[in-house]
Amino acid sequence: MKIGSNYSGKGRCEFVVWAPFLHKVDLKIVSPRERVLPLKKDKKGYWGTAVKEVPPGSLYFYSLDGKKDRPDPASHFQPEGVHGHSQVIDHGSFKWEDGDWRGIPLTEMIMYELHVGTFTPEGTLDAVTEGIREKILDSSENIWNGPGALLPARLTQGQTITVRSQSLVLYMKEKI
Numbered sequence: 001m002k003i004g005s006n007y008s009g010k011g012r013c014e015f016v017v018w019a020p021f022l023h024k025v026d027l028k029i030v031s032p033r034e035r036v037l038p039l040k041k042d043k044k045g046y047w048g049t050a051v052k053e054v055p056p057g058s059l060y061f062y063s064l065d066g067k068k069d070r071p072d073p074a075s076h077f078q079p080e081g082v083h084g085h086s087q088v089i090d091h092g093s094f095k096w097e098d099g100d101w102r103g104i105p106l107t108e109m110i111m112y113e114l115h116v117g118t119f120t121p122e123g124t125l126d127a128v129t130e131g132i133r134e135k136i137l138d139s140s141e142n143i144w145n146g147p148g149a150l151l152p153a154r155l156t157q158g159q160t161i162t163v164r165s166q167s168l169v170l171y172m173k174e175k176i
Contacts, residue, residue: 001046004074005060007090013054017062017072020045026063029054030085036063056090 006014015027017039025039025047032055039047039062059079061069071078075086120127 001048003046004072004076005086005088007054007056007088007092009090009092011053011055012050013058013088014048014050015039015060015072016046016048017074018044018046019062019064022047022065024063024065026066027051027060028063028069029058029060031059032057054088056088056093058088059085060088061085 001016002014003016003018006016008014017025019025025041027037027039027049029035029037029051033053037049037051039049041047061071063069071082071084072086076089076091077087078084079087114128116125116128117123
């Protein structure tokens, strides 16, 4: 079972979210055509439904117990930021142009894991980004966000990244 929105082609999309303690979860599709659909809960606490006429680019969120509207915690894209609607993505439509690329060999990769809460005396993402902006982020090839809740973060010159609250793992080209 895949959580999140999973587009399977021809306007068909499956939605799955894990919310074992809720009594009701609805899928609210807000574009291109508004509709509210109830999700069915299984024995393990996963709620899901398969929906027709949901093209890539459709915006949606979940209604939790009829009280709170929230984005998909397993969203593939948040075009309006972490608090906005989630968007259905057709991953099969991307035309790869780098078919010969094989990645960075593990023997050449340098990994640095950083725990936001303990990296600086302040224990905040703002303090981390101030301290490592030039040293790490500019030399990083890949950034992996560790487990935790999605949080918005603002870097320099209006750039916005989304990170998870507990850790950042930076895959760098060279040692700092």
